[in-house]
Amino acid sequence: MFGVVKMQMARFFAVGFFALCLLSVGGERVTYTSSGCDFPAIYNFGDSNSDTGANSAAFYPMASPCGETFFHRPAGRGCDGRLIIDFIAKHLGLPYLSPYLDSLESNFRHGANFASGGAAIRRSNESMSENGVSPFYLDIQIAQYTQFKSRTISLSSQAEIQSDRFPIVDDFAKALYTFDIGQNDLAAGFRKKFSSEQFEAQITDMINQQANAVRNLYEQGARTFWIHNTGPIGCLAVTLHNIHNPSPGLVDGQGCDKFQNDMAKQFNRQLEQKVIQLRKELPLSAITYVDVFATKYELIGNATKHGFLDKANICCGYHEHDDHVWCGNKGIISNGTQVYAGSCEDPSLYISWDGVHYTEAANRWIADQIVGGSFSDVPVPITDSCHRIRSE
Numbered sequence: 001m002f003g004v005v006k007m008q009m010a011r012f013f014a015v016g017f018f019a020l021c022l023l024s025v026g027g028e029r030v031t032y033t034s035s036g037c038d039f040p041a042i043y044n045f046g047d048s049n050s051d052t053g054a055n056s057a058a059f060y061p062m063a064s065p066c067g068e069t070f071f072h073r074p075a076g077r078g079c080d081g082r083l084i085i086d087f088i089a090k091h092l093g094l095p096y097l098s099p100y101l102d103s104l105e106s107n108f109r110h111g112a113n114f115a116s117g118g119a120a121i122r123r124s125n126e127s128m129s130e131n132g133v134s135p136f137y138l139d140i141q142i143a144q145y146t147q148f149k150s151r152t153i154s155l156s157s158q159a160e161i162q163s164d165r166f167p168i169v170d171d172f173a174k175a176l177y178t179f180d181i182g183q184n185d186l187a188a189g190f191r192k193k194f195s196s197e198q199f200e201a202q203i204t205d206m207i208n209q210q211a212n213a214v215r216n217l218y219e220q221g222a223r224t225f226w227i228h229n230t231g232p233i234g235c236l237a238v239t240l241h242n243i244h245n246p247s248p249g250l251v252d253g254q255g256c257d258k259f260q261n262d263m264a265k266q267f268n269r270q271l272e273q274k275v276i277q278l279r280k281e282l283p284l285s286a287i288t289y290v291d292v293f294a295t296k297y298e299l300i301g302n303a304t305k306h307g308f309l310d311k312a313n314i315c316c317g318y319h320e321h322d323d324h325v326w327c328g329n330k331g332i333i334s335n336g337t338q339v340y341a342g343s344c345e346d347p348s349l350y351i352s353w354d355g356v357h358y359t360e361a362a363n364r365w366i367a368d369q370i371v372g373g374s375f376s377d378v379p380v381p382i383t384d385s386c387h388r389i390r391s392e
């Protein structure tokens with residue numbers, strides 16, 4: 001059965017150049033007209049995987065050696081350089097996103113970033129000092145966006161404050177809305193030692209709350225959503241360092257924590273189903289589900305083939321036996337020696353920057369994999385992700 005092309009006709013005629021594409025979605029052939037979406041802005045929601053400086057602005061600045069590879073100074077990211085969201089912005093021809101909370105140097109003409117390291121989808125009563133849990137959970141990020149948008153609209157009538165750093169009201173509807181969140185909800189469940197049965201119900205609640213965030217933005221006029229699933233949390237390098245002589249059932253084919261990865265996959269299955277449901281429920285939406293898990297797992301599983309050292313290597317941080325000195329910190333290890341956890345000589349060879357976060361080189365590799373659409377449902381390049389694809 002052939003699908004029907006549906007898209008914003010105004011854009012269709014404005015661009016004047018397009019190609020007809022054929023896709024196979026769930027065994028059905030569908031067509032869409034590719035004309036490039038020309039997103040004027042990106043609004044991002046998430047955790048440390050895409051925090052470009054929220055926590056640095058709100059709490060304490062990210063310290064050296066973070067940022068050394070690309071920015072040559074700490075740049076608010078838990079990374080030696082850029083994050084996946086930075087490479088996405090670059091790919092779309094847009095500047096790197098300013099964090100909403102940053103009071104200096106910000107430029108919101110092309111969007112804003114609400115992501116905060118440690119943020120979960122759900123509100124948590126765990127503390128930031130103990131478990132790194134951000135108070136800016138997803139609902140707060142959506143509230144920040146709502147305030148950002150309504151203040152933009154009310155201020156935009158005052159001509160004198162208009163600057164080229166100020167958002168354009170019409171761009172909110174045309175922007176790309178990106179999500180990368182959920183990892184910290186899973187991590188909280190691991191700390192609470194949830195069983196897989198408990199996780200099942202908790203994950204349903206996480207996904208429902210994430211769906212509510214999408215609905216909320218949609219009701220405010222957002223149309224295009226690009227939603228990353230959650231990565232293989234059981235393969236984080238610090239986790240690998242804590243696995244010693246595991247019994248066979250506890251690790252997966254890559255030697256990663258099997259239970260943790262199974263819960264991540266469960267989260268992803270429910271998220272993918274929810275996206276399919278949301279597409280039906282929100283008729284003017286274009287929602288892409290992106291299998292970041294698969295790209296990260298491929299990178300981790302075939303590190304050497306892709307030009308990286310083995311997945312367990314951490315560029316910045318000292319993690320041996322029970323000693324953990326985190327990137328950029330000093331600490332006394334169990335034999336009484338003081339250790340400074342500085343960075344490795346060549347971060348581009350490492351997948352893991354600090355044991356939890358990926359390096360710029362890994363983020364670039366992952367972004368290169370996903371922007372073309374081959375890890376997406378539906379498999380459309382990010383540049384075309386505004387087109388609603390309906391198989392009928």
Ligand SMILES: *[C@@H]1O[C@H](CO)[C@@H](O)[C@H](O)[C@H]1NC(C)=O
Pocket residue numbers: 297298300301302
């Ligand atoms: C790694 O590469 C091999 C050979 O190309 C492939 O079969 C496998 O699925 C890849 N991924 C992982 C995680 O091993």
Ligand SMILES: *[C@@H]1O[C@H](CO)[C@@H](O)[C@H](O)[C@H]1NC(C)=O
Pocket residue numbers: 333335336337
């Ligand atoms: C303690 O451990 C570190 C790291 O393995 C090592 O470099 C150092 O020589 C050790 N110091 C002593 C006193 O054993």
